[in-house]
Amino acid sequence: MEALISAYDSASGSSDGGDNKEDASEETRADAKRQKFVGPLPATHSAPAPAAAVSLLPSPSAPSFTSTENVGEVKGRYVSKRERAAMAAASIKNPAPVPAPPVASSSSEMETAALNAKLPPRIQHKLDYYARETSARNRWPKEQTIHLKGHTKAVVGVRWSPTHGALLASAAMDHKVQIWNVWNAPDQQVARTLTCHSAALKDVQWSSDGTSVLSCGFDQTIQLSDIESGSQLKVFLENQFVNVLRFHPLQQQLFLAGGSKGTIKLWDLRTGKSVCEYSKALGQVMDLDFSPDGKRFVSTSDIAKRNASDKALVVWNFETQIALSNQVYLEAYTCPSVRFHPYEASFVAQSNADYIAIFSSRPPFKLNKYKRFEGHQVAGYRIQCNFSPDGELLVTGSADGCAYFYSYRSSKLMSKQQAHDGVCSDVVYHPTLPSVVATCGWDGVVSVFE
Template structure:
């Protein structure tokens, strides 16, 4: 399975467990029927006219939301292969995230630092989160959708306090922006599925842990290290139980860590070049998908 250029992310369908979506630099979104014995390609969606940076399944319907360098987010019916709506922006779109408590709403973040909340029913942006930020690298909603985390490229501004911001979704205000003051950008942020904590993948080649309660303190005594980031947009993913944390790595491996102790458990060689994204299956606890810089996609048990 794969693309003709680098794959930026993979996402499992929450309602159709055999389907995996991927977004590639080859301008396509692809849907894979993972356990099909013959051809695993279910759909190749060519609605974007430039590289696709992110793709997410809707929680309840077989819809795919993708964002790309053609300054648009696009909603597509994956069963029909038809485009439902286009959300035009004034910036290349880096990341899209559905609100977990309302799948009619999604966040988008782009290379000009704009953060918008969109309504798929109207096609309009209902909120804008203004903070004159750098490129938005990742977004993550809390489970109730009332808060979200943004991660920003602050390398050009020398203001590291905006690297990670926790926002109040409804009030459109930052709850804290003094969360992470190291001089590294964070290509990925993820809430723990059950505990009041979140993690951030750091370009300093480690994953940092934070409290999800104000003042969102960095845990200075624990971190996950062993894998490499080295400037690649490396993502991480929690297991269903929250006991394990998996991360891609610049050396092409998937690294597994014990969440409670942050101990390194094992690694799998997935690709010869950087493994950019990993995603645990939403139902099967021992299945993980990964994608890579050379265009490959693999699923491991």
Template structure:
């Protein structure tokens, strides 16, 4: 026992050789895995990224200690940081610039006629040559055309192909200047603003959209709970516009506030057309009453400020009226009837139907065919299902002439704001044309 104690309890040979001093032990390599109790968190956390809908990164990618695959690392490395502050709204939508919207690309004779309307006003023999043009660009039916009053060489068209086309009609170069792709469904109507290069359009995506034509940018969207079929600017205030839709609701919007300022609600069918009277105190609307069999509501005259109907027994025949237009100076308005005629009404109470005069000879045949007055009110023009443009004398109701423009139905017609014998039209087969009457 004593021998064992001396052997194991004494100093080692190394201690004896070094004078009893303990040698420092060699430094061993650290273990391959760190113990969890010695794990220290990183003081600087991983950078945070805002959600980007174009990537499929999960929120767990920023958790410390989580395994991140090479694919995730590459995606995180290429993801752009979003700076703090307000985010960019989902719109404005932009549209490609295809051509020039300036009048500098027009032929000299047409440019002179546009700048001096007395050269062609009322004198057909002095009309410049080359005014008749066929404009190809829409792939489906075209519902509406409208001339710009401030830039009389520009024409807008709205189609079932979800586009609004802006045409520099007599340009020597590209005639299709803009294709506005802001709508997500078919476009029903389009109107030029009286203020600058803006158009207002509406359609089956339940919106009205204000678009800057010069920049090709959508500036405002006005959403509704109904398909919007018609829009009209207020005649005295370009900051207000009227919209009518599939649920029978009429609304006046303030563009500056982006809100409805007047609403006209009645148990109506879809609004087919609506028009401000010349004094801007009333609205005349037509609606589809075929399902209710109550024809007395097909035309309603509204008081704008009081938001009440002044008369709903204007028209009692069992036909729908796809178009309404007010005379520019006389107290009367006209309505296109599916009975293949244009009816005449008074804009004064009790807003009676003229039972002795009408414009007839063209055919409607169920198409949404529109009619219009000339600027001086001397002529009435209308499209027709037989592909002709019909021109009537406003006072005598006699047919002056008819012009063959399409093989299919001619849907909309509008006379030029400067040259009164020039008319733009569109067809059910997707064509747009400009002709001389």
């Protein structure tokens, strides 16, 4: 019996010893994991760490995932693979803010600084030469040197800047006013694009200081726009389509506007209001122009009534708003353009009868029956004419796409230059550069001749 009890005790002891060994091995693995969680063992611990635990201890040279920057907890905390995967997914879904790359400037900001436009050396040399040679006269240009393409519809008018010799403004049926840096590289010729209008344009004029332009058209507004910024400075609301604008030659804060209802209004830039009106049962006002002293102006109207041709061309007193004469042009033709001579007491009017007539600018404003400028075609279009700065040449567009240059003294045709495919609507001399001319046409192109 005692032998059986001792045998039983030895068997149970060996079984407990095996269980104890298994428990010890499990505790060893748990210690290894705890060591992995909490970092290196304290220096006072004399027992060597198991191999499995040593391989999981963080090394000084290895990158650590226990930073408080990542988990916001105490340094030394172990980050499991599952947590790392969750953090990676969160970083992809909500990436950390990265400095944005520079945003491309808008088209207006990418355009060159308009008022910094400079003349190229050859043009500046030419300007300096003619400034010294005061006896130099304007002549007709020899060839077309520059094509300015940017409008998508017919261009109705071009105007050189009075202060910046390289700048040219154009107004078109595509609702835009383009400011061109004429002698720049082809990809830098658009100095500014003004898109403030919602309908086709009819006219554009520079302010006397060359920093802004007035524009008008079928949207029944007149817009004053800053050239440097391209922003609107003022808007003048009309009750008619506005066909033409003219600044007073001496009082540059005042300008005239004529429109489709036959009303001519005088506006003040300072107040933004209409000062007075000039009305005499006119038809649609086609054009206006001031005398050099600013005391008078002439208006042309599209008269469709019977026996009303005496109102097609009217001379006005600017201050009194009184019509000085309406018995000026008695032929039954509309005059789409009128211009005062820069020095002599006369003005000219473009007639739909395919000629330009000459009138005296002194009462009774008689028509010169012995001299007229013939050869070009008007054909019912709004073809404009202009004088050279010295008054020796008269230039006009034509329905055949050519620019015609006439001697003012003899009325002889001096030159004919092919300018456009289709109607050439406007031709204007540069104010300071002799023999430099800009043209525009219904093909959407602005051309420069030298």
